[in-house]
Amino acid sequence: MSGVATSMDHSPSERSPRRAPWWRRVGIAPLCAIVILAVMILAAVFAPLVAPYNPNTPDLLAALQGPSAAHPLGTDALGRDTLSRLIYGGRTTLLGPIVVILLSTVLGLLLGVAAAWRGGSIDTVISRIVDVLFSIPGIVFALVTVAILGAGLGSVVIGLTIAYTPYAARVIRGGALRERRMPYISAAWIQGRSGSTIARRHLVPNIRPLILAQAVAALGFAVIDLASMSFLGLGVQPPTPDWGLMVKSGLDSAVRGQPTEVIVASVAIALFVGAVTVLGDRLSTGVNK
Amino acid sequence: MSWPRFLVKRVLALLVVLLVASLLVYGSLYLAPGGPLSFLVGTRSATPELIAQVTAQYHLNDPFLVRYFTWLADVLHGDLGRSLVYREAVSSLIASRFLTTLLLVVYATVLILLVGLGTGIWAALRRGVAGRVVTGWNVASLSTPAFVLGALLIVVFALGLGWFPVYGSGSGFGDRLWHLTLPAIALALSSAAYLSRISSASITSEMGKEHVETAMSRGLPRKLVVRRHVLRNASIPVITVVGLTIAGLVAGTVVVENVFALDGLGSLLVRAILQRDYAVVQAVVLLLTIVFVLVNLVVDVLYSLVDPRLSLDGDAL
Numbered sequence: 103m104s105g106v107a108t109s110m111d112h113s114p115s116e117r118s119p120r121r122a123p124w125w126r127r128v129g130i131a132p133l134c135a136i137v138i139l140a141v142m143i144l145a146a147v148f149a150p151l152v153a154p155y156n157p158n159t160p161d162l163l164a165a166l167q168g169p170s171a172a173h174p175l176g177t178d179a180l181g182r183d184t185l186s187r188l189i190y191g192g193r194t195t196l197l198g199p200i201v202v203i204l205l206s207t208v209l210g211l212l213l214g215v216a217a218a219w220r221g222g223s224i225d226t227v228i229s230r231i232v233d234v235l236f237s238i239p240g241i242v243f244a245l246v247t248v249a250i251l252g253a254g255l256g257s258v259v260i261g262l263t264i265a266y267t268p269y270a271a272r273v274i275r276g277g278a279l280r281e282r283r284m285p286y287i288s289a290a291w292i293q294g295r296s297g298s299t300i301a302r303r304h305l306v307p308n309i310r311p312l313i314l315a316q317a318v319a320a321l322g323f324a325v326i327d328l329a330s331m332s333f334l335g336l337g338v339q340p341p342t343p344d345w346g347l348m349v350k351s352g353l354d355s356a357v358r359g360q361p362t363e364v365i366v367a368s369v370a371i372a373l374f375v376g377a378v379t380v381l382g383d384r385l386s387t388g389v390n391k
Numbered sequence: 392m393s394w395p396r397f398l399v400k401r402v403l404a405l406l407v408v409l410l411v412a413s414l415l416v417y418g419s420l421y422l423a424p425g426g427p428l429s430f431l432v433g434t435r436s437a438t439p440e441l442i443a444q445v446t447a448q449y450h451l452n453d454p455f456l457v458r459y460f461t462w463l464a465d466v467l468h469g470d471l472g473r474s475l476v477y478r479e480a481v482s483s484l485i486a487s488r489f490l491t492t493l494l495l496v497v498y499a500t501v502l503i504l505l506v507g508l509g510t511g512i513w514a515a516l517r518r519g520v521a522g523r524v525v526t527g528w529n530v531a532s533l534s535t536p537a538f539v540l541g542a543l544l545i546v547v548f549a550l551g552l553g554w555f556p557v558y559g560s561g562s563g564f565g566d567r568l569w570h571l572t573l574p575a576i577a578l579a580l581s582s583a584a585y586l587s588r589i590s591s592a593s594i595t596s597e598m599g600k601e602h603v604e605t606a607m608s609r610g611l612p613r614k615l616v617v618r619r620h621v622l623r624n625a626s627i628p629v630i631t632v633v634g635l636t637i638a639g640l641v642a643g644t645v646v647v648e649n650v651f652a653l654d655g656l657g658s659l660l661v662r663a664i665l666q667r668d669y670a671v672v673q674a675v676v677l678l679l680t681i682v683f684v685l686v687n688l689v690v691d692v693l694y695s696l697v698d699p700r701l702s703l704d705g706d707a708l
Contacts (some may be wrong), residue, residue, distance in 0.1 A: 138656045213554065237408040238415075239642040239683045242676055246416060249424045249664045249672045250430070277589075326536040330646045333538045334661050344537075361546045366540040376534030 127344035132384040135377035142374055146192030155183035157190040166360040176362035179347075179355050185270055188370055196374070198255055198337070199324035205263045207317045210270025212308070217271070218278035219301050231276070232268045240265035241327065248336045256372045257348075258337040266320055273316045279308040306377050311388060319382035322375045329371055345371050401691060405684055412680040413466070416673050417459050419450075433667040435475065448472050448670070456565060466677070472670035473526035474662070480676045484659065490559050492648070492655035494567060496640050498575035499582075503636060506579070507586030508629070513586065515594035517618065525587060532584035537643055541650035548573060558652040574651045578643050582636040589632045593625040600624075627694070634690025638683045645679075 116136030125133055145152050161181035168176045175184040217228040240262070247261030248254075281287070282305065290300045301312075306313075331337035342349055345367045352364030424429035432443045437463055445451070451459040465472070471481035514525035535543075549557040561570035597603065606616045645657035652658065656675050663671035 210455050230626060234408055237411050237684050237687065238680055239639070241645060242412075242644040242680060244418050245645070245660065246672070246676060248420050249454055249667075249669065253665065257518060322534070330536055330538050334646065334649055334662065335665060349539055349542050353545065356542075356546045356550055361550070364542050368535075368543050372531070372535045372540050375536065378532060383623055 117319040123351075129384060131380050135380040135384075136312075138373055138377040139381070142192055142370075142377075143196060147188050147194055149190045149193060153186035153189040157182060157186045166355055166358060168360065168362050169175040169223060173225075175317055175366050176360065178363050179358070181268065184348075184366055186347070187343040187348060188366060191345045191348055192370075194255060194342060195325070195329060195345040196369070198259055198328045199321055200322045202259055202262045202266060202328070203321050204318070205226070205259075206258050206266035207270050207313060208274075209267045210274050211313065212378075213267070213271040214274030214276075215278050215301055215306065215315060218275045218282055219297065219305070219369070225275075232271050235264075235268040236272075241330075244327065244331055245336070250333070251384045253336045255338050258328055258331045262324060265327075266324065269320060270313075270316060276314060277373070278305060278313040281305050281308055286340070316383065318378060318385055321389065322378040322382060325371070325375050393404060394529050398692075399694070401688055405688055406650050408684050409677075409681060410610050414459065416676050417462055418455075420669065421455070431475070431669055444473075444493060445475070453566055466674075471527060471674040474663075474671050475667050476668045476671075481670050483499065485656065485674060485678065487656050490655065491567075491571075491653055492644050493576065495571055495574055495644055495647070495655060496637070496647065498568070498571050499578040499640055500637055502575055502579035502582045503586055503640075504633070507583035509587075510583075510588055511587035511590030512594060512622075515598070516592040524589075526592070528566055529584040529588050532580045533588075535581065536646075537577050538582055538650050541574065541647055543650070544573045544577055559594065560654045566575045570651075571653075572633075574653060577650065578640060578647045582643075586629070586636060590625065590629045593628050594621055597621045597625040600649070609614075632689060634693070636688060638686040638690075641679055641682045641686070 108109045154302075157184065161177070164173070164280050165179055165181040166177065166183075167173055170176070171184050173185065175188065178184055178187065213228050213232070217225040218359075231316065243265040244258055244261035248262070251257040253259070253272070265315065287300060290304060295303075327344035328337060329344075329349075332344050334349050338344040338347055348367035349364055349371070352367055354359070355361070357363050420427045420430065427449065428442070428445065428451060431449065432441060435441060445628055450461045453461065469482060471485070473479065474481050474484055477484055508526070510525045514522045544555075545557055549555045554572050555573050559570060561567045603616060603620050608614065643654060645660055647653075648655040648657035649661055656678065657670060660675040660679075663669075663675070
C-alpha cells in the first residue's frame with residue numbers, strides 16, 4: 103500500500119507550493135479501494151483470530167440457513183459457517199493470484215529488460231516468442247497445464263504464470279526501451295559503470311511505477327482467472343474454502359432454495375476485483391502523467 | 392507493402408502460431424508425470440487392448456518428432472483420434488457440440504456491440520451525469536467475472552423470478568435462443584463494458600480535435616459533424632477492441648457453458664480434462680486457438696481496409 107504514496111510523490115505535478123491534502127491527491131475511489139483490499143487481506147492473514155467458527159466443521163442440523171445472530175452470513179449445504187469460510191477462503195483466493203503476478207512480473211522483468219538492454223538478435227528472439235505466446239489465449243495455458251499435471255492450485259498457478267509473463271514482458275520492454283534513450287544512461291556508461299549495474303541500479307528503479315501499475319492491473323485478471331478455474335473444479339479442491347468454489351457450491355444451495363452463500367461469495371469476488379481495477383487505473387494514470 | 396505480400400506474411404505468421412500451439416499441446420503430453428502411456432491410460436484398467444489402442448493412436452513406439460508429425464498429419468486429414476471415455480471419434484463429438492458454442496458466441500457478440508457501443512457513444516456525447524452513470528456501470532461490470540455474473544443471473548432471473556430456464560441448451564431454434572439468453576448476457580457484460588470504455592474515450596478525444604472544432608464553428612449541424620467526422624475516425628481503435636473481444640469470447644465460453652450446463656465445446660473440454668480424455672483436450676484446445684488466431688487475422692485485415700492511412704507493415708500504432 104505504501105507504494106501508492108511514494109510513486110505519486112515523485113510526479114512533478116505534485117510539487118506545487120500549496121499541496122492538496124494527501125487524501126485529495128489519491129482520490130476518494132482509490133482510497134476506498136485501498137481500505138477494501140486492506141480489510142480483505144488482513145482478514146485472510148489473521149483468519150484464525152477473526153473467523154467465528156472453524157471453516158470445515160460441518161453441522162448438518164444447521165445446514166442451508168439464512169443470516170442469523172449465530173451465523174451472520176448463514177450456513178452452506180453442510181452447515182458450515184459461511185462467514186468463516188469467506189474469511190478463510192480469502193487465503194487461497196488471494197494468495198494464488200498474488201503468486202502468479204509476482205512470478206510473471208519477475209520473469210517479464212528479466213525478459214523485458216534483457217530484450218531492451220541487449221537489443222539486436224536477443225531482442226528479436228524474445229519479442230518473437232512473446233508475439234507467439236500472445237497469439238494463444240491465456241486460459242489455454244492454464245487448461246493444458248491442468249490437463250497434464252492434474253487439477254489443483256499449483257497447476258493453475260503454473261499455467262497462468264506462463265500466460266501472464268508475455269504481457270509483463272511486453273510492457274516492461276517498452277518502458278525499458280524509452281528509459282534506455284535517456285541521457286543519464288549514457289552518462290553512467292561514460293563513467294564506466296557496467297551494463298548490468300546500470301540496468302539494475304538505475305534503469306529498473308526508474309521504471310518501477312510502470313511495473314507496479316502493470317502488476318496491479320494484471321492482478322485483477324488473475325483473480326478472475328484463478329477463481330474461474332476453481333469454480334470449474336480445476337483449481338482449489340474441496341473441502342478447502344475458496345471463493346470460486348463457494349460460488350459453485352452456493353449455486354447448488356440456491357437451487358435448493360438458499361441463495362445467501364452464492365451472493366456473499368459473488369459480492370466478495372466482485373468487490374476485490376473492483377478495488378484492484380480502481381487502484382490499477384489510478385496507478386496507470388499516475389504513470390502516464 | 393502490397394496486399395498480396397501482407398496477406399502471405401500474415402498467413403505465414405498464423406501457420407507458425409498454429410505449429411507452436413500444436414507442438415505445445417502435443418509435446419506437453421511428455422511432461423506428464425509418469426510418462427505419456429501411464430498418463431493417457433490414467434485410472435482406467437490397463438487392459439492389453441487399451442494399451443495397444445493408445446500406443447497405436449499416439450504412435451508411442453516412434454521417435455518424438457516422427458510421432459508429432461504423424462499426429463499432425465492425422466489432424467490435418469481431419470482425424471482427431473478417438474475419445475477413450477465416449478468411445479467415439481473426437482471429430483463427431485466436436486461436431487455435435489459446435490453449434491451451441493457458435494450460437495452463444497454470436498449472441499454475446501450482438502449484445503456486446505449493442506450495449507457496448509450504445510452506452511459508449513451515449514456517455515461520450517452526453518457527458519455529465521450520463522457519463523458518470525456509464526463509468527460506474529462499466530467498473531462494476533468489469534469487476535464481475537463471467538461465472539459470478541452467471542451464478543447471480545441464475546439466482547435472480549431463473550430461480551427467483553422464474554423468467555428463464557436454469558440449466559440446459561433447449562431444443563429448436565427459438566427455445567435454444569431462450570436458453571442461451573442468460574449465458575450470453577453473462578459472457579457479454581464485461582466485454583461490453585470494456586468496449587463502452589474504449590469507444591467513449593475514443594469519441595471524447597476525437598471531439599476535441601481541431602478539424603471537429605472547425606467544422607462546428609463553421610456552423611455545420613452537430614449531428615452531421617458527429618456522424619461524418621467523429622464517429623468515423625473514432626471507429627479505428629474500436630474495431631481492434633471488438634476483434635480482440637470476440638477472440639476472447641471463444642475462451643470465455645469454457646467458463647460460461649459450465650455455469651449453465653450447456654452442451655457446448657467448453658463443457659466438453661472441462662469434462663475431458665477432469666476425465667483425462669486427452670484426445671478431446673488436444674482437439675478442443677487446438678480448435679479454440681485456431682479460431683482465436685483467425686479472428687485476430689480478420690481484424691488486422693479489416694483494420695487496414697477501414698483506414699487506408701495505416702501502413703500494411705503492422706506497426707501503424
